Amino acid sequence: MDHSPNPSHPEKVYFFGTCVVDLFFPAAGLAGIKLLQAAGLEVIFPQGQSCCGQPAYNSGFLDEARAVAWSQIKLFSKDYPVILPSGSCAGMMKKHYPSLFRGRPEQAEAEDFAARVYELTQFLVDVLDMKFDDLGEPTKVTWHPSCHSMREMGVGDQPKSLLRQLSKVELVELPRERECCGFGGTFSVRQPEVSAAMVTDKIDAIAETGAEMVVSGDCGCLLNIGGALEKAESRAHPKHIAEFLWERTHGRR
Amino acid sequence: MTDARTAILGRLRAAAGKDVPPAEDFTVVSPRGWTAEHRLERLRRMMEAVHTEFLDCRGQDWLGPLRDWLIQEGVPGLIYAPATAIGRRLAAEWSGGVPLISYDKAMAEWKEELFAQSAAGITGTRGGIAETGSLILWTDADQPRSLSLVPPLHIALLDVNSLYDTFWQAMREQKWAAGMPTNLLLISGPSKTADIEQTLAYGVHGPKRLLVILVDQC
Amino acid sequence: MAAAEFRDAATRALADPQLRANFRRAMDGLMTKRAAMFADRDEWTALRSLGAAVRARSLLQLPELLERLEAKLTENGVHVHWAETVDQGNAIFKQILSRHDATRLVKGKSMVSEEIGLNHALEADGIEVIEADLGEYIIQLDHEKPSHIIMPAIHKNKQQIARLFSQKIKDAAYTEDVDRLTGLARQVLRRKFAEADAGVSGVNVAVAETGTLVLVENEGNGRMCTTIPKLHIAVMGLEKVVERLEEVPPVLSLLTRSATAQPITTYVNMITGPRRPGEKDGPEEVHLVILDNGRSRVFADPQLRNTLRCIRCGACMNHCPVYTRVGGHAYPGVYPGPIGKILTPQILGMDVAGDLPHASSLCNACVEVCPVEIPIASLLVRLRGEAIRPEPGAVKGAGSHADPTEAWTWRGWALAYRVPALYRLTTFLLTRFGWALPGRMPLLKEWTSVRSRPRFASQTLHELARREKVSNQ
Ligand code: SF4
Numbered sequence A: 001m002d003h004s005p006n007p008s009h010p011e012k013v014y015f016f017g018t019c020v021v022d023l024f025f026p027a028a029g030l031a032g033i034k035l036l037q038a039a040g041l042e043v044i045f046p047q048g049q050s051c052c053g054q055p056a057y058n059s060g061f062l063d064e065a066r067a068v069a070w071s072q073i074k075l076f077s078k079d080y081p082v083i084l085p086s087g088s089c090a091g092m093m094k095k096h097y098p099s100l101f102r103g104r105p106e107q108a109e110a111e112d113f114a115a116r117v118y119e120l121t122q123f124l125v126d127v128l129d130m131k132f133d134d135l136g137e138p139t140k141v142t143w144h145p146s147c148h149s150m151r152e153m154g155v156g157d158q159p160k161s162l163l164r165q166l167s168k169v170e171l172v173e174l175p176r177e178r179e180c181c182g183f184g185g186t187f188s189v190r191q192p193e194v195s196a197a198m199v200t201d202k203i204d205a206i207a208e209t210g211a212e213m214v215v216s217g218d219c220g221c222l223l224n225i226g227g228a229l230e231k232a233e234s235r236a237h238p239k240h241i242a243e244f245l246w247e248r249t250h251g252r253r
Numbered sequence B: 001m002t003d004a005r006t007a008i009l010g011r012l013r014a015a016a017g018k019d020v021p022p023a024e025d026f027t028v029v030s031p032r033g034w035t036a037e038h039r040l041e042r043l044r045r046m047m048e049a050v051h052t053e054f055l056d057c058r059g060q061d062w063l064g065p066l067r068d069w070l071i072q073e074g075v076p077g078l079i080y081a082p083a084t085a086i087g088r089r090l091a092a093e094w095s096g097g098v099p100l101i102s103y104d105k106a107m108a109e110w111k112e113e114l115f116a117q118s119a120a121g122i123t124g125t126r127g128g129i130a131e132t133g134s135l136i137l138w139t140d141a142d143q144p145r146s147l148s149l150v151p152p153l154h155i156a157l158l159d160v161n162s163l164y165d166t167f168w169q170a171m172r173e174q175k176w177a178a179g180m181p182t183n184l185l186l187i188s189g190p191s192k193t194a195d196i197e198q199t200l201a202y203g204v205h206g207p208k209r210l211l212v213i214l215v216d217q218c
Numbered sequence C: 001m002a003a004a005e006f007r008d009a010a011t012r013a014l015a016d017p018q019l020r021a022n023f024r025r026a027m028d029g030l031m032t033k034r035a036a037m038f039a040d041r042d043e044w045t046a047l048r049s050l051g052a053a054v055r056a057r058s059l060l061q062l063p064e065l066l067e068r069l070e071a072k073l074t075e076n077g078v079h080v081h082w083a084e085t086v087d088q089g090n091a092i093f094k095q096i097l098s099r100h101d102a103t104r105l106v107k108g109k110s111m112v113s114e115e116i117g118l119n120h121a122l123e124a125d126g127i128e129v130i131e132a133d134l135g136e137y138i139i140q141l142d143h144e145k146p147s148h149i150i151m152p153a154i155h156k157n158k159q160q161i162a163r164l165f166s167q168k169i170k171d172a173a174y175t176e177d178v179d180r181l182t183g184l185a186r187q188v189l190r191r192k193f194a195e196a197d198a199g200v201s202g203v204n205v206a207v208a209e210t211g212t213l214v215l216v217e218n219e220g221n222g223r224m225c226t227t228i229p230k231l232h233i234a235v236m237g238l239e240k241v242v243e244r245l246e247e248v249p250p251v252l253s254l255l256t257r258s259a260t261a262q263p264i265t266t267y268v269n270m271i272t273g274p275r276r277p278g279e280k281d282g283p284e285e286v287h288l289v290i291l292d293n294g295r296s297r298v299f300a301d302p303q304l305r306n307t308l309r310c311i312r313c314g315a316c317m318n319h320c321p322v323y324t325r326v327g328g329h330a331y332p333g334v335y336p337g338p339i340g341k342i343l344t345p346q347i348l349g350m351d352v353a354g355d356l357p358h359a360s361s362l363c364n365a366c367v368e369v370c371p372v373e374i375p376i377a378s379l380l381v382r383l384r385g386e387a388i389r390p391e392p393g394a395v396k397g398a399g400s401h402a403d404p405t406e407a408w409t410w411r412g413w414a415l416a417y418r419v420p421a422l423y424r425l426t427t428f429l430l431t432r433f434g435w436a437l438p439g440r441m442p443l444l445k446e447w448t449s450v451r452s453r454p455r456f457a458s459q460t461l462h463e464l465a466r467r468e469k470v471s472n473q
Helices: A019-024 A026-038 A054-058 A062-075 A087-100 A107-115 A120-127 A147-151 A158-164 A192-209 A219-231 A241-250 B002-015 B036-049 B063-073 B085-093 B107-117 B167-173 C005-014 C017-037 C041-060 C062-076 C086-099 C111-115 C118-123 C134-141 C158-168 C178-195 C221-227 C245-260 C295-300 C304-309 C321-326 C337-348 C365-369 C376-388 C404-418 C420-436 C461-467
Strands: A012-015 A042-044 A082-084 A117-119 A139-144 A169-172 A213-216 A237-240 B053-056 B078-080 B100-102 B120-123 B134-139 B153-159 B183-187 B209-215 C078-083 C104-107 C128-131 C198-201 C205-207 C212-217 C231-237 C267-271 C285-291
Touching: A012 A026, A019 A026, A019 A219, A019 C420, A019 C461, A026 A042, A026 A120, A026 A241, A026 C461, A054 A062, A054 A087, A054 C376, A054 C404, A062 A087, A062 A107, A062 C404, A082 A087, A082 A120, A087 A107, A087 A117, A087 A147, A107 A117, A117 A120, A120 A158, A120 A241, A139 A158, A139 A192, A147 C365, A158 A169, A158 A241, A192 A219, A192 C005, A192 C321, A213 A219, A213 A241, A219 A237, A237 A241, B002 C062, B002 C078, B002 C295, B036 B053, B036 B209, B053 B063, B063 B085, B063 B209, B078 B085, B085 B100, B085 B120, B107 C178, B134 B153, B167 C245, B183 C221, C005 C017, C005 C321, C017 C245, C017 C321, C041 C062, C041 C245, C041 C304, C062 C078, C062 C285, C078 C086, C086 C118, C086 C198, C086 C231, C086 C285, C104 C118, C104 C178, C104 C221, C111 C118, C111 C231, C118 C128, C128 C134, C134 C158, C134 C178, C158 C178, C178 C221, C198 C221, C205 C245, C212 C221, C212 C231, C212 C245, C221 C231, C221 C267, C295 C304, C295 C337, C304 C337, C304 C376, C321 C337, C337 C365, C337 C376, C365 C376, C404 C420
Parallel strands: A012 A042, A012 A082, A082 A117, A139 A169, A139 A213, A213 A237, B053 B209, B078 B100, B078 B120, B120 B153, B153 B209, C078 C285, C104 C128, C104 C198, C198 C231, C231 C285
Antiparallel strands: B134 B183, B183 C267, C205 C212, C212 C267
């Protein structure tokens, strides 16, 4: 997997919140912003932003995806890194924008934009090398790596290395952690039975770990897994890694 | 079906791109720089892992040890190809104990017998491949295909000086592309299957046992 | 076949705990073993790019290579036939067989022969076709289709096979012992090999340079089918050709390691012609049937063409979370799993393949393991687009799933998500009044089958960012 060139000590970064965060997990988004601010960066959140376009793209509506994608690219035109608290949306922008605009006048701009895209934990570790002091109570958590963070963004150990920095957090490996949770956007409603089987297996695996929390970097997965955990009245709760890190290192606010 | 041919090739030609073909880097399948000892050790380990048996006759004549082995295993007869170097030696020097059967006629003439009664067949090899643990066999007028296929025991002589690191190396150094036999085989163990519950079982259609006789000169 | 085919079949499969357990266990084992085979990441990367390059090169020169292959095979004494369609393929088989009065066939594993429905076509003419690969033999006894392209009987456990053998094989005693079961099949099939008038096989790679047909297998059935009967007929898809012999080793290495985590199969069979004068065995006549069946149409599109790189290793299905749960029989067509999801709609047509391109969470597990770097997920997205495009396009049956309501929904979505004021209004309404959406409305109903209803936040991130005075530009 290729990584973007490391911008050494950027002063300003863009934050792209994503539509799922906007509607369901705004606290995770805000925590991401605060983590970046805590590292001394000026964070810019263009208020015109909406969605990476992935829902339309994955449904085969490429023109619609392209229109929304272009409206986003234009909002992030300065040469700052673009940070996303979502491996999946980051993957959409980094991997699929270039092909979406291939052979079109917007190609160069789309490629330039894509090259600046980072998944949050990747940026925190690879670029900022952030260190955290754990202020929270002892707890046991497990990590759910999202498919697109691993396979499109090439995120590897970064998020777990952040969790391992927290002295009172016990990180238990999730059995079959690399297997998809069954979200897949429209897949979850177009193939609801298979998706249900997948998420059911996923929450069973989470239960097996005995963790109090399942931490992830993707709110699509969290919406899916969290919804299933809640319906099953499981003791484990979903949490976005940005929010988890912020709460444990800066207290609840 | 000339029509089908014309139509298919026509469609393919109409669509074929003008792109430059991507380069191929064969380093990963090239010789590994292994020593002779390592090659033999590896070939043996790989083949033994899939139930191949070995009879080490380096530094001695193989006829005696083979005869002893066959008697010990109770093999009732050995089919050989009379026109091969191995066959000529067997015909001339075999000291009995186990009957020899000469494969000197077309398979059709004794197919029933071959399928129903044969116990063992002996063949030569054109060398071995250390990386995968494989024997190289060429079949031709002198060495029939079925000799290494139908009898439940296949015995193969392997000259330890003819081992290659990789498959790619073997085919290039032996210049296969310059003239292929009708049937060229790589054999890496006795016949096996895992079609029932992923459980390995040996001897499904081909030989149940494979014995490799290691020699330093044939 | 109706559009909801996959979803319905998958739902039935999900309700079968035995089937799910069989697949889960098998796929877990295969994934672990494969990972060990490619533990050296550098070697994997280098081998994989070589494999991808070999296949991409072959496709770039496909028409020339097929002609060279044909010329060389002909020179070697092999008869070459071309079939545009399934029916033509079967007709060629019938012609050859009737010329030889051949009525008893043994057949090695071949997915292309499944694709053309060869057994069915020949049996209708009174020709006996015996599947000689153990897995294929098992499913033939039970009148099933393969549930996996490498391990066709993987959906059955040994109890099921034991029962089947004791019912279908004459004088067979019930046994669950795998060696004894294998022995039973050996007994039956050796007779069949000896008696057969003709042998049929597939082809893993065809080499244009030498006119060689390469076949990999473990059991020896492939060798039997191509050695013992007087007549050998091989069948392959037109994409199988490579230019040079030296391109075979990397392809086979990727194939056998990806498929069953073997460094090599027990037998690699390289066939370069019928028996020559003086040879004591081997077929007197060898034929090759080259099948198109939609492949030249796939070839015509530069993106979709990548589908034809496939070397049929099955790794994509072994790693597919959907396949693992539903097994191969849930998929329409003969190729299950991710490769089937991209191949079947192109071969059979989008209309026939139904919702197949949507039977994927796009998790990319298949893309990660595909040894020839086929961008399966991107091709699925492309096919989703083809299915709903308003006018017919590159793919057979394109546009057959076009739905004006869906199209207008996405158009509306794009407008709302492109115009900041509209987006703000949308998210405002959802966060304030989203709770009021009826629980029985479509999508929400599917979602809540195993999940609680998603709860909208009370304020959007946009609002929080404004509150926290995060700069806007
Ligand atoms: S698509 Fe790739 S992984 Fe799947 S069978 Fe073909 S070569 Fe193997």
